[in-house]
Amino acid sequence: MLEPLGLTRQEQDLYESLVSRRPVAAAELIDESTALARLVELDLVTLVDTDPAKYVVLPPDIALDVLARRRERELADARRKMVELTVRFHGSTARRExxxxxxxxxxxxxxxxxxxxxxxxxxxxxxxxxxxxxxxxxxxxxxxxxxxxxxxxxxxxxxxxxxxxxxxxxxxxxxxxxxxxxxxxxxxxxxxxxxxxxxxxxxxxxxxxxxxxxxxxxxxxxxxxxxxxxxxxxxxxxxxxATYDGQQPAADRPTAEERDLLALLMSGFTDLEMAAHLGWSERTVRKHIDGMRHRLDADTRFQAGYQAVLRGWLEHRG
Missing domain, CATH: 3.30.870.10 (Endonuclease Chain A)
Structure with a gap:
């Protein structure tokens, strides 16, 4: 999770490995030379001139904090540049074709x-x-x-x-x-x-x-x-x-059958298709739709669907 500080995944893996180890001889890290050079450049690791030479991790709470502050300064500089460019852009608008x-x-x-x-x-x-x-x-x-x-x-x-x-x-x-x-x-x-x-x-x-x-x-x-x-x-x-917050009176809540029927109705199913899906007759489908229209005080099916939304009939309930 150190990518925002400028480390690649390989560099982070190496750094985390070194944090949990004692000073490591340079010869042991010869295969990690590229990632190691980057950690040294970022002042996260230093080479100690001993015999043999060893790499030592600097205290993470200090080294990473310094790196984070450096990043914050770079972002602040970038924001200032963004503002400057925005002002230049809008200032040139009047002169554009x-x-x-x-x-x-x-x-x-x-x-x-x-x-x-x-x-x-x-x-x-x-x-x-x-x-x-x-x-x-x-x-x-x-x-x-x-x-x-x-x-x-x-x-x-x-x-x-x-x-x-x-x-x-x-x-x-x-x-x-x-x-x-x-x-x-x-x-x-x-x-x-x-x-x-x-x-x-x-x-x-x-x-x-x-x-x-x-x-x-x-x-x-x-x-x-x-x-x-x-x-x-x-x-x-x-x-x-918009939908209500789900606190409508119990008497105004739809039945499970009405919710299923509304979902099919507003998905564009015909009466015949809804009847087949619900195992009803077309007459039963129309009867239920007319009943909902009456409850919702709607003249058309579209108005019934819209009123159902306003009353929160289609909200998911846990």
């Missing part, structure tokens, strides 16, 4: 390559609108988003009510995203857009196409700030898609 502030992306390959770059650029937050058309399966888990969530990056997304949410299996995928830490709302959004606080913004150009063949990657901080302000307007107007 418009073509340098907006990249035009053409084709599936360029567009696919840009999304990881945008998500990984975020320091604190990614926000945006989710709307069709989709390049990939909209129900597929975005592993990169999960990794960023674990790092503490916030994700806020407004999902289009008709084109994005009202699709077979989509609501179940959104529920999983919320469980992973995403903040989601539902509303009417005009197009797909993703914004990183780098700042960077991705906007598809041909929004009427069935697939995005052209898109814009915007670097200009002023333009990105404008799009972010527009996002906030839609975010404030959207309906939160």
């Amino acid at each position: 418009p073509a340098d502030l907006v990249e035009v992306l053409h084709g599936d390959q360029e567009i696919a390559q840009i999304m990881p770059r945008l998500l990984l650029s975020a320091r604190n937050e990614v926000c945006g609108w989710d709307a069709p058309p989709y390049r990939d399966d909209p129900n597929q888990v975005n592993q990169l988003e999960l990794d960023q969530l674990k790092r503490g990056v916030t994700f806020r997304v407004v999902y289009d009510r008709r084109g994005s949410v009202d699709r077979p299996g989509r609501l179940a995928a959104l529920i999983q995203g919320i469980a992973d830490g995403e903040q989601a709302r539902v509303g009417d959004v005009p197009l797909k857009m993703t914004i990183s606080d780098a700042p960077l913004a991705f906007v598809p150009f041909d929004v009427r196409a069935t697939r995005h063949q052209t898109a814009l990657l915007i670097h200009d901080p002023t333009m990105v700030a404008g799009l972010a302000a527009l996002f906030e307007l839609y975010w404030d107007r959207a309906v939160p898609l």
Whole structure:
């Protein structure tokens, strides 16, 4: 675990071996010459001029602390350089040509390559609108988003009510995203857009196409700030898609049968498929769905699924 201090695995293994041994004759370490030279360079080990010459480990609490402090100074210097470069970057923005502030992306390959770059650029937050058309399966888990969530990056997304949410299996995928830490709302959004606080913004150009063949990657901080302000307007107007904390009254809790039926319903199964899976008749399936709609005060199946989410019916229970 000493890699952050600049040691390779081989160097760490040798160091740990020497820590638990008495001074070792130089001749015994001839096969470890490369790793040994690095430990000497880092002042973790020293060569004592005895007969024969021996390598001695310096006290780890002192030597490793010195090395750690050295690393801290290097990181501090790197941060200062980062700030300097950031100031230079933003100071030069006004002098850059418009073509340098907006990249035009053409084709599936360029567009696919840009999304990881945008998500990984975020320091604190990614926000945006989710709307069709989709390049990939909209129900597929975005592993990169999960990794960023674990790092503490916030994700806020407004999902289009008709084109994005009202699709077979989509609501179940959104529920999983919320469980992973995403903040989601539902509303009417005009197009797909993703914004990183780098700042960077991705906007598809041909929004009427069935697939995005052209898109814009915007670097200009002023333009990105404008799009972010527009996002906030839609975010404030959207309906939160969230679950309760599981403390709903016992009378409002779903039965095991209702939970199984909801999972199938929101995964896009037909009545016939749900009946076959549950061992029911189609009539029984429809009866249970109508019963849930009545309990949830919902006019449609989609509304029933949405209300089930709001009431925490689909939360995992231990």
